[in-house]
Amino acid sequence: MIPFAVDYVRATSVAHALDVLSSDSDARLLAGGHSLIPLMKLRLAGVSRLIDVGRLPDLRGVEIHHDHVAIGAATTHAELGNDARLAEVLPLIRMAASVIADPAVRNRGTIGGSLVHADPSADWPAVMLALDARMEIASVAGSRVVPADAFFTGFMSAAVQQNEMLTRILVPLPGADRVAYRKFRHPASGYAVAAAAVALRYAGDRCTGGMIGVTGVAETAFRARAVEAALASEFNGSSEEINRLAEIAFVDVTPLEDGFADGAYRKQLAKVMLRRALTDAVRNT
Ligand SMILES: Cc1cc2nc3c(=O)[nH]c(=O)nc-3n(C[C@H](O)[C@H](O)[C@H](O)COP(=O)(O)OP(=O)(O)OC[C@H]3O[C@@H](n4cnc5c(N)ncnc54)[C@H](O)[C@@H]3O)c2cc1C
Structure with a gap:
């Protein structure tokens, strides 16, 4: 070519x-x-x-502060997955980094590039939604911060204009008490056909709430809000309860369809991934 x-x-x-x-x-x-x-x-x-901008020192690396973690946008997937201090405070990041594509992609691809590219099957969007991250965006006019919730605006579209740069991803600390990431990989690319990131908060043995990010399933990554509402009120962690939540999670979702997975299959995979991620998280004390 x-x-x-x-x-x-x-x-x-x-x-x-x-x-x-x-x-x-x-x-x-x-x-x-x-x-x-x-x-x-x-x-x-x-x-x-x-x-x-891939080699700019100001855009690379992880800073751990007492109330948040700041991740440079040009930090690679591999650097995030290999950072032991980061894994201690935000283990969900290592879980996701380790299942992105293959070592070649993980060594070059960056979290900022992935978030701005906003592929509906990328891993970081689900993780950043579950971690309640905020995106720091700069232009010659100054900078602004956009919550992950408002960052993914549509199919391969993020809240970053052509003249702007995502500079840092800010993740609040302390992180959730129990987390898990489950992904059904596309056999060729490794992208998520369906994946769920789960971050639960506990007071002792009682779940007090949680955030769920889903990717691969719809035009853009999204939070499973019906599940989050149930987690905040009545979640006992039983397999019956987890099955029930997986059933209500995607009722209103219009699924992506492609040659690998039609809509019904994709929704079914999403339910299974969510069920497994919730089960893992409940056990990850
Ligand atoms: C074979 C293959 C398999 C893959 N499998 C997976 C997978 O399993 N899971 C997954 O999540 N991803 C996967 N990817 C995507 C991979 O993670 C990419 O690295 C990532 O999506 C883009 O990151 P990048 O640094 O390469 O961005 P680039 O390709 O350099 O840029 C992507 C877009 O983001 C913009 N951009 C980059 N940085 C910034 C910034 N700081 N501010 C504003 N705009 C910016 C660019 O202008 C461009 O529009 C795969 C890719 C390949 C080739």
Whole structure:
């Protein structure tokens, strides 16, 4: 395939990247390149200039503060999965990182690229919804923070404009008391055909509430709110209760359909993944 001509700029700082980005409406940020480059090769993305932010130190790494964790947007999936201190405070992150694609993708792909790309089958959106994360977004005009809940705006669409950059992902601490991630992988890509991220809060042995992120199932990742409402009031962790919650979780969801999974099969997989994730979480004391 003959690629179209494109300028390449290696950004020297966040400010430099934002300056170039705001001066050219066809410029795009490049992080790991694992989603953008395939789109460009297929000519599905028209790009005049690539601004490489993948190696900017300001965008990489994890800072653990007393009330939150700040994750640089260009931190790779592998770096997140290998961070033992992060796994101690937010074990859900390691659980998800370890099942993204394969080592080659995990070593190059970044959490920020994944969140902004907003593939409906990507893993991080479900995890960030369950962890109640907030997204820090910068432009030459300043910065703003968007909750994960409002970040995924539709099919492959996130609340980041062309002239903006996702700089950090902020996750509140303390994290949930019991967590789990279950995913049915597409056999070729590893993307989620259906996956559920579960984060439960406990007071002693009593569940006081929880957040559930689901991906792979609909046009965009979403929270299973009917389940969350039940978790806050009456959840006893029994298998009967878990089965009941899995049954009510996707009643109003319009499922994705493709050659691998039609809507009914996908919904069934989603129920099974949610049931397994809830069961794992209840046991993960
Ligand atoms: C074979 C294969 C298997 C995969 N399997 C999985 C899987 O199982 N699960 C999964 O979740 N993902 C999977 N992926 C996707 C992978 O995780 C990508 O790395 C990720 O989706 C995009 O991250 P990136 O750093 O490569 O972004 P890029 O491709 O560099 O960028 C993607 C988009 O985000 C924009 N962008 C990047 N960084 C920023 C930023 N900081 N601020 C604003 N915009 C930004 C870019 O302009 C572009 O539009 C797979 C990819 C491949 C090729």
